[in-house]
Amino acid sequence: MELSRTLGRRALVLLGIILVVAWANGDLKLIGIPGWGSYTVRIINLCAINAVLAMSMNLVNGFTGQFSLGHAGFMALGAYVTALLTISPATKEMLFFMVPLWKPLQNLTLPFAPVLVLSGLVTGLFSLVVGVPALRLRGDYLGIATLGFAEIIRLVLQNVRRLTNGALGLKGVPPVVNLWWTLGAAALTYFALRNLLASSYGRAFKSIRENETAAQAMGIDLFKHKLLSFFISSFLAGVGGGLLASLLTTIDPVMFKFPLTFQVLLIVVLGGMGSLSGSVLAAAIVTYLMEFLRIVEEPHYLSFMTIRGIPGLRMVIFSLALVMVVIFYPRGLMGDNEITLAGTGALLKKLLPKRRVAA
Amino acid sequence: MILNIQGVRKQFGGLVAVDDFSLSMEKGELVGLIGPNGAGKTTVFNVVTGVYAPTRGAVSLDGTDITGMRPDLVTRLGIARTFQNIRLFARMSVIENILVSLHWRLKANVFDAFFLDRKYRHEEEAMRDTALRLLARVNLDKLTDSQAGSLPYGSQRRLEICRALATEPNLLLLDEPAAGMNPAESIELMRFIKKIQRDFGLTILLIEHQMRVVMGISERIVVLDHGVVISRGTPEEVSRDPKVIQAYLGVTEHA
Numbered sequence: 001m002e003l004s005r006t007l008g009r010r011a012l013v014l015l016g017i018i019l020v021v022a023w024a025n026g027d028l029k030l031i032g033i034p035g036w037g038s039y040t041v042r043i044i045n046l047c048a049i050n051a052v053l054a055m056s057m058n059l060v061n062g063f064t065g066q067f068s069l070g071h072a073g074f075m076a077l078g079a080y081v082t083a084l085l086t087i088s089p090a091t092k093e094m095l096f097f098m099v100p101l102w103k104p105l106q107n108l109t110l111p112f113a114p115v116l117v118l119s120g121l122v123t124g125l126f127s128l129v130v131g132v133p134a135l136r137l138r139g140d141y142l143g144i145a146t147l148g149f150a151e152i153i154r155l156v157l158q159n160v161r162r163l164t165n166g167a168l169g170l171k172g173v174p175p176v177v178n179l180w181w182t183l184g185a186a187a188l189t190y191f192a193l194r195n196l197l198a199s200s201y202g203r204a205f206k207s208i209r210e211n212e213t214a215a216q217a218m219g220i221d222l223f224k225h226k227l228l229s230f231f232i233s234s235f236l237a238g239v240g241g242g243l244l245a246s247l248l249t250t251i252d253p254v255m256f257k258f259p260l261t262f263q264v265l266l267i268v269v270l271g272g273m274g275s276l277s278g279s280v281l282a283a284a285i286v287t288y289l290m291e292f293l294r295i296v297e298e299p300h301y302l303s304f305m306t307i308r309g310i311p312g313l314r315m316v317i318f319s320l321a322l323v324m325v326v327i328f329y330p331r332g333l334m335g336d337n338e339i340t341l342a343g344t345g346a347l348l349k350k351l352l353p354k355r356r357v358a359a
Numbered sequence: 360m361i362l363n364i365q366g367v368r369k370q371f372g373g374l375v376a377v378d379d380f381s382l383s384m385e386k387g388e389l390v391g392l393i394g395p396n397g398a399g400k401t402t403v404f405n406v407v408t409g410v411y412a413p414t415r416g417a418v419s420l421d422g423t424d425i426t427g428m429r430p431d432l433v434t435r436l437g438i439a440r441t442f443q444n445i446r447l448f449a450r451m452s453v454i455e456n457i458l459v460s461l462h463w464r465l466k467a468n469v470f471d472a473f474f475l476d477r478k479y480r481h482e483e484e485a486m487r488d489t490a491l492r493l494l495a496r497v498n499l500d501k502l503t504d505s506q507a508g509s510l511p512y513g514s515q516r517r518l519e520i521c522r523a524l525a526t527e528p529n530l531l532l533l534d535e536p537a538a539g540m541n542p543a544e545s546i547e548l549m550r551f552i553k554k555i556q557r558d559f560g561l562t563i564l565l566i567e568h569q570m571r572v573v574m575g576i577s578e579r580i581v582v583l584d585h586g587v588v589i590s591r592g593t594p595e596e597v598s599r600d601p602k603v604i605q606a607y608l609g610v611t612e613h614a
Contacts, residue, residue, distance in 0.1 A: 192473045199472035199479065200462045200486065203451070207459040210448035217408060217442075219434040219463035219526050228469065336450065 025179040041179060042247075043291055048182035049243050051283035052189045054267040055276055056236030061265075062273035062336075063197060064229040065209025067143040070130065071237050071264050073150025076157055076256035077126055078119040078238030079245035083170040084163070085115045086246070091172040098168070099161040112176045116185075116242045123238025124231045126153075131230040135223065138212075150261065158253040169252025170245075177246040185243060186280070189236055193276055194338075196232070205229050209274075259315070266322050271332050278334030286318075293317060361386045361562050362407070362438075362530055367416035369402050376402040377586045380416070384530070389556055389563045391577035391594075393570050395606055399586040400566045401443055404532050407564075408440050409433040420530065435463055439528035441519045443535045443566075449508030453499060453518060456507050457490040460525035490525065496558065497521045497551075513544060517551070524559060531556075533565045537572050545572045552576065570598065570607065582606070 022028055024044070026035025035041070053071065060068045087095070089107045100106075110118070134145040157164045164170070196202055204225050207215040216222050245251050263286070271282030296317070298309040325332065337343075362384040369377045377399040384390055392400050405411045407418055412427030419425060425433055439460075448456050465486075471479040494500040497517045502510065507518060516536055523531060533552065537545040553576050556563050567573040573580065574594045582590040582597055584606040590597050597603055 195475045196469070196472050199475065200458065200465050200467075200483065201469055201472045203455050203459050204462045206451055206455075207448045210450060211446045213410070214442065214446035214448065215459065216430045217434060217440055218460040218522065219431050220459065221431050221463070232469075 021179050021183060043287060044179060045177065045182045045247055047284045047287040048179075048186040049240055049247065050264070050267060050287050051186045051280045052236055052243070053240040053264045054271065054279035054283045055186075055189050055193055056233045056240065057264050058268045058271075058273065058276065058279045059193060059197075059205075059236075060229050060233040061268060062275070062279075063202065063209060064205040064226060066135065066226055066229070067139055068146045068230070068233075069143045069258075069261050069265070070127075070146035070150040070234075072256045072258060072260040073153035074123050074127060074234045074237035075241030075244065075260065076150075076153055076251075076253070077123040078241030079251045079256070080157060080164055080170070080241075081119040081122050081238070082115050082242030082245045083173045083251055085110050085118065086112060086174050086176070087170060087172055088174075095165055095168070095170060095172070098166075101165075102162050105163070112174075112181075112246070116239055119242035120235040120239040123241070124235035127230055127234030128227065131227050135226045135230060147258065147261075150256075150258070154253050154256050157256075164253070167253060169250060171250045173245050173249045173251065175246060175249050177243050182243055182247070185239060189239075190276060190280065193232075197276070201225070201228070206274075263318075266318060269322065269332055270325055272334035272336060273332065274336030275332070275334035275338055277339035278332055278337075281339070282333060289318075290314065360384070361421055362564070363419045364403075364407065365417045365419075367403070367406055367413045367418065369399075369406055369411055370414040375586055377406070377583075380583075380586075380588060382581060384562055384564065386529075386562055387556075387560065388579065389553075389565065389577055391573035391580040392564060392566045392583065393568070393573060393580060394583035396568065397585075398583040400583055401534055402586075403583070404440060404534055404564075404566065407433075407532065408438060431463070434526050434528075437527070437529040438532065439523035439526045439530075440532040441516075441523050441534055441536060443538060445515050445519055447507040447515055447519055447522070449506070451507055452504050453507055453510070454487070454490050454494065454503040456518060456522050457493055457525045458486055460522050461486045461489060463526075493521055493525055497555075512539065513548075516540075516548065520552075520555070524555065528561070530562045530564065533563060535566050535568055537567065537569070542571075545569075546575075549573075549576050570603075574598065 023033065024036040024041060026041075029035060053075065057068075057071050060066050084105055086109060088109060092101055092106060130146065130149045134142060134149065137145050158167055160166075197205070204215070204220050207218070207220060208222060208225060212222060267282045267286050268279055270286065271278030271280070293314045296309060296313045297311050300307040300309070360383050362382070364380060364382045367377060367380045368375065380399075380403060382390070392403065394400050402411065406413045409425065409428045409430040409432070417424060417426045420433075420436055420438060423436065425436060448459060451459075465482060467479040467482050491500060491503065494503060497520065499514060499518055499521065502514070507515070510518060520533070520536065536552065537548050540548060549572060552563065552565070555561065565573060565577065577594060580591065580594055580597045581588060582600070582603050589602045589606060590600040592600075
């Protein structure tokens with residue numbers, strides 16, 4: 001009885017979510033209901049992709065305690081794999097007018113779902129190549145090594161022109177992603193990582209973060225678990241890169257410079273190192289602010305004067321915000337706590353009676 | 360013979376931390392390793408548990424050579440330890456600290472963990488049962504969900520010992536478990552150690568700075584000073600040894 005009621009309620013919530021996403025995505029146009037504005041939908045897509053990226057970075061940096069700065073490089077790999085396997089042969093022929101594309105890839109196109117998984121796998125496998133030497137380092141040294149590897153990936157992509165079209169980049173990636181893909185990827189990532197972190201493997205990761213020496217003395221194979229965490233994180237970074245490639249439809253090596261890693265790191269630190277829901281929350285906030293703060297970069301014409309916008313000021317504001325967070329609120333929005341249904345309920349109960357008294 | 364340390368020497372550059380250290384322990388023994396600060400006691404532990412590879416000499420457990428073996432593998436063979444400065448997983452709960460020690464026996468793979476499938480849930484339940492039973496035996500079962508770092512000092516020490524026990528060792532190495540305790544607390548702790556030795560059928564090697572503390576419970580005592588064994592024997596023999604008295608009190612020949 002009780003069980004069937006909770007199941008019924010869950011099904012109802014799920015149905016509601018599906019309806020809202022379908023509406024926002026414009027799927028209800030068929031029956032005459034217009035979707036949400038394309039600008040808003042684009043921002044939500046970016047939010048979801050950033051959430052995937054932030055959660056994956058949090059796994060290594062926040063939960064396993066390994067300072068890794070290679071995210072942009074791994075995203076680049078995923079983005080290029082997705083682009084090369086989805087762009088149509090005709091477009092490829094047009095793109096590679098300087099140096100022809102490597103033959104086997106010329107006519108190869110696959111459906112988006114397997115391509116996304118493949119992007120993750122290729123990135124994950126490559127992360128093992130990076131991780132085996134780099135994860136022997138600790139702390140700042142690991143950060144520098146992974147940063148270097150990311151830069152190597154980018155430079156290789158820029159120079160292997162037969163595969164990547166070099167600095168010209170790849171255009172015409174089919175815009176397959178919509179809210180279903182991005183929100184779906186974010187939800188899958190969230191639930192998979194939540195389960196993993198609640199499991200014995202998650203405890204092993206956290207024990208390494210807390211005290212490596214003690215974790216090893218309790219029988220934890222440090223290297224194996226660091227590599228596992230690194231692999232899963234890179235897999236997700238590759239998937240995130242693939243989603244981004246399809247959302248933007250154009251990629252080039254310059255996109256994947258260090259500031260991209262910095263942007264994800266900003267989200268992770270702001271949301272809280274060691275909080276999955278914090279990463280999701282901060283991804284939404286930061287992505288929205290990134291758009292909102294465009295006003296500081298645009299000129300404004302008032303009747304009596306003109307305010308010139310300063311390009312790049314957004315990044316100054318974000319850097320300042322990060323400095324502030326680190327100084328005054330080092331644990332971020334959520335610390336290592338999670339937003340749960342029970343917790344939200346308790347919070348509401350605490351807040352609601354107060355309102356009644358006030359009224 | 361459960362543990363056999365043969366002529367171990369550990370050198371850090373020009374500094375010889377331990378020289379020609381030998382010790383063999385029979386099953387069920389409780390041996391005290393004492394000595395003044397900087398005598399090399401913890402270095403011996405680090406060599407036995409694989410944190411350091413010895414410069415010379417060999418260590419074997421139950422006849423298996425474990426010289427320079429990786430610490431997690433040494434633990435899996437049956438040696439567990441605690442640390443001089445408590446090294447709990449401070450931001451994890453009490454029960455999670457114990458569960459980490461059970462992780463290496465886990466059979467479920469990562470995919471089982473992603474889906475928290477039946478195979479995984481079954482094992483998790485068994486692990487929690489084991490952890491709760493262990494915590495009950497060290498009187499920490501009422502604090503299972505507290506953060507380990509927030510426990511009072513004495514409880515942290517007990518939790519650290521309990522965490523080591525959870526790896527199911529045959530040999531337990533305790534590094535100054537009574538550090539920072541007053542005499543009454545130390546005596547209670549020693550009683551506790553004696554009790555877990557009986558209950559779990561353990562062989563224990565115990566480092567202690569103060570001789571007084573180990574006198575009551577050790578069958579044998581080894582005294583280290585400046586990396587060299589200066590005396591060994593029963594507590595009575597050792598406490599009468601003039602070399603030991605000199606090492607501890609710094610008595611000169613004139614006195």
